[in-house]
Amino acid sequence: MNLDIRQLKNSPGQNFPFDWTEESEPVDHKGQPLKLTRPVHARGKALYQSGVLHIQLDLETELETECSRCLTSVRIPVKLHEFLEFIEEPKEGMNHVLIEEYSFEHGLDEMDLLPYATKLAISSLDIKPLCRPDCQGLCPTCGKDLNQGICKCALAAEKGDPRLKRLKELLSSQE
Numbered sequence: 327m328n329l330d331i332r333q334l335k336n337s338p339g340q341n342f343p344f345d346w347t348e349e350s351e352p353v354d355h356k357g358q359p360l361k362l363t364r365p366v367h368a369r370g371k372a373l374y375q376s377g378v379l380h381i382q383l384d385l386e387t388e389l390e391t392e393c394s395r396c397l398t399s400v401r402i403p404v405k406l407h408e409f410l411e412f413i414e415e416p417k418e419g420m421n422h423v424l425i426e427e428y429s430f431e432h433g434l435d436e437m438d439l440l441p442y443a444t445k446l447a448i449s450s451l452d453i454k455p456l457c458r459p460d461c462q463g464l465c466p467t468c469g470k471d472l473n474q475g476i477c478k479c480a481l482a483a484e485k486g487d488p489r490l491k492r493l494k495e496l497l498s499s500q501e
């Protein structure tokens with residue numbers, strides 16, 4: 327996904343369309359490798375003007391992560407529409423403070439858009455992804471996936487403690 331910066335700078339103010347599809351390696355996400363289960367599709371246009379690279383980006387891919395309740399793997403489709411701006415860093419020797427992510431080296435010829443595209447896709451992920459909105463999660467006692475049915479803990483709770491049941495019976499017989 328290499329943007330030809332030299333070409334963009336040769337025609338300032340002119341839009342250059344792009345349309346790329348590329349596989350991405352799993353990326354690190356909170357210390358865990360996150361798989362991209364579909365190639366990253368990046369489509370849009372790029373324009374350079376007065377030291378700034380403007381990118382309009384339509385992004386599509388799919389991420390594989392864990393359901394935050396039941397821990398099964400879930401595939402989450404990602405579809406984003408973003409505007410990015412990259413500032414060209416000044417020549418060496420000048421004082422400047424720039425956020426590395428959104429700047430590029432002075433005189434750079436090409437820039438790979440894929441790392442930015444994957445980063446955007448990941449940042450779009452929900453903090454607590456779910457396999458489905460009504461996921462029942464795991465039983466906190468036995469760890470059973472409650473989406474697959476009720477567990478023995480829940481059954482026991484439903485039946486109640488046998489001693490408690492006996493007491494109830496005694497109490498009701500006195501009425």
Ligand SMILES: [Zn+2]
Pocket residue numbers: 393394395396397398456457458461462463
């Ligand atoms: Zn779940």
Ligand SMILES: [Zn+2]
Pocket residue numbers: 465466467468469470477478479480
């Ligand atoms: Zn249980």
